[in-house]
Structure formats: structure tokens, C-alpha cells
Amino acid sequence: MNLKMSDIAKIAGVSKAAVSFALNGKPGVSEKTRKKIFKVIKDQGYEPLRKHKKGGVRKLASISLIIIRDRAGMMNRSYASLPFFDTLISNLTQNIGGFGGQVQIVQLDINHLQDNLNENTALLQSKASIVLATDLNKKQVKLINQKLKNVIFIDTYFKDVNADFISIDNFQGAYLAGKYILAKGYRKIGYVASNHSIPNFAQRRAGFTQALKEKNIEIPPEFIFSLNPTELRGALPQFIHLSKVFPEVLFCENDYMALRLVKEFTKEKIRVPQDIAIMGFDDIFEDTMVTPELTTIHVPITQIVSQAINQLQNKAADHNWLPQKCFISTKLVKRESL
Numbered sequence: 001m002n003l004k005m006s007d008i009a010k011i012a013g014v015s016k017a018a019v020s021f022a023l024n025g026k027p028g029v030s031e032k033t034r035k036k037i038f039k040v041i042k043d044q045g046y047e048p049l050r051k052h053k054k055g056g057v058r059k060l061a062s063i064s065l066i067i068i069r070d071r072a073g074m075m076n077r078s079y080a081s082l083p084f085f086d087t088l089i090s091n092l093t094q095n096i097g098g099f100g101g102q103v104q105i106v107q108l109d110i111n112h113l114q115d116n117l118n119e120n121t122a123l124l125q126s127k128a129s130i131v132l133a134t135d136l137n138k139k140q141v142k143l144i145n146q147k148l149k150n151v152i153f154i155d156t157y158f159k160d161v162n163a164d165f166i167s168i169d170n171f172q173g174a175y176l177a178g179k180y181i182l183a184k185g186y187r188k189i190g191y192v193a194s195n196h197s198i199p200n201f202a203q204r205r206a207g208f209t210q211a212l213k214e215k216n217i218e219i220p221p222e223f224i225f226s227l228n229p230t231e232l233r234g235a236l237p238q239f240i241h242l243s244k245v246f247p248e249v250l251f252c253e254n255d256y257m258a259l260r261l262v263k264e265f266t267k268e269k270i271r272v273p274q275d276i277a278i279m280g281f282d283d284i285f286e287d288t289m290v291t292p293e294l295t296t297i298h299v300p301i302t303q304i305v306s307q308a309i310n311q312l313q314n315k316a317a318d319h320n321w322l323p324q325k326c327f328i329s330t331k332l333v334k335r336e337s338l
Helices: 005-012 016-023 031-044 083-097 110-119 138-147 170-183 199-213 255-267 301-317
Strands: 062-069 102-109 129-132 151-154 164-168 189-194 224-227 249-252 277-279 296-298 325-328 331-333
Touching (some): 110 138, 138 151, 170 249, 170 296
Parallel strands (some): 062 102, 129 151, 189 249
């Protein structure tokens, strides 16, 4: 049943203006009236996904958030406990739910991606989807983009793939971190990389390396280490026990690795930052729960969500939409670990 706004107004017993205000999250209607309107919308299956006469776009009635699970990657079986995911879900639900919409979370297995896509009827019928694409490679992104309509990929980017991407500027963030470490006077610099290949981290590595290269500084191989990017527990990196000389500072590709080192260094009576300074990337809540608090790079998740929803609304409403790639900058957060 294809309902118009006037039909919704008639069923709810309110004016068309009241329906418009409710759909667009604007003041002008009471909470009681707003709930009444959205109950009608839900009961009747109305999805307000079309343009205003003046060129504006109505809010999406619902979206699918697609999680691609990878046992060996960032989105492993414990992905729901990751700070990035928790904040993403909270912001997305608040943004969509604020005007009566719904967020459907769909989990797919990266090792059976094509079969999952073919078998998930509800997902194939979904009008709009956001894919948390942290662990995806180029081939997998292309497959999803071909299978689904109105899809946006967040937390990754491939410059030669014709799809919609929203990502933080990982290169810029790590470049900023490198410049700050150099400005603090450090020259014996170590690097802690993920032991799992992730496109975002590759960009961070490139940005950090570029900042050091501009000062003719290279990180020696013995100062490059690897850790699991999602584990907060584990033995101290072997170099601490074997090497008589170790870096003055360590830059970690994410905060989980940095926090793990702060904790393990403390156990070994190695002082941070007096004996060795540490810097992370992501600015998760736990950074302020350790002593010393972690210096890091802030990732604006709220802005990522806002951009994703706005971009998805426009894409879904415009048949002539051309794929758009969006980078969102990061900022430095100075604390006591460096």
C-alpha cells in the first residue's frame, strides 16, 4: 500500500504539517502526537523515502547496519565489545530512532559472504544499508556493492572502487601523531603495528612514516613490533626483555595496543612516559581510565554517522547519484603518556 503524507495524517487524525514536523524531527508537535504518528507509520509500513518539492530529502524510515564478521580480523567474535562499534551503534540508533526510524543489524560471515548475501532475503530487499567494512578487501566491497542497492561503506576506503565510502583520514591522523612526537623532541622512535592486515592501519603507517621522512628519520627494523589489535591482555613484547636499548617512544596503530603496553610496562616497573612514552590512535573511553592517561588521535564517530546517514538519504532519493568518497579529519588529544 503506497501511502501519502495526507493518508498518514488522516489515519492519525492530525494535520499534514504535524506529520511533516514529526518525519523531519522538527519542533511543533507534542510528544504524544509524535508517537501517534510514528505508530501509524509503523503499522502501515510507510517508508518516507522521496524528495521534497523544494529539493530536500525526507528522513530514512529504516536502514540495515551490516557487520562482516572475521575471526582473524577486527570484527571477530568479540566485536560487540569494541569501543568503536559500541559508539557507532549508539549514535546510529539515536540518529535514526530520533524520527521514528529503525536500525536492523545484520551479521554476515566474511568466509561465506556471497552465500550469505544470496540467502538473506530481508537484506536484499532492504532500501538502504551501511556496511561496517573494517576488514573487507577490494573484491568483497565490490561484491556487496553489486548485490545491494543504496549501500554506504564506512571505516574503509579503496580509491579505485566505484562505491560510496566514508572513512576517517587515517593518513592525516597518523601524520599528525608523527609530527607531534617529533615536536616533543623524540628521535629514537618505535612503531607497534597490527599483526593482522587492515587497510586503515596501512594508511596510518604511511602517514606516520611520511612525517618522519620529512625530518630524515627512519624507524630501524628492531624498533618495529606487532601486537593483536583487539586484545588488552597478553605477555609483554619480547623486545623489552631481550634488548638493552629500546625506543624513547612508541606509536601504536590503535589504542588497544597502546593500553596493553601501558598496563604491561607498569607491571614491569617501566615508567610511562619517563622510561618510554606511548601514543595511540582512536581516543576510546578507556584511555582516561589508565595512569598515565593516553595521548592519542581522536576519531569523530558522531560525525561519521551523521555523514553516512545524510549521504545515504541523498543516494537513495536520487536515481542519478554518483558514488561519493568522504574523508573526515582527526585531531590530536594531548595527555600524560607522552
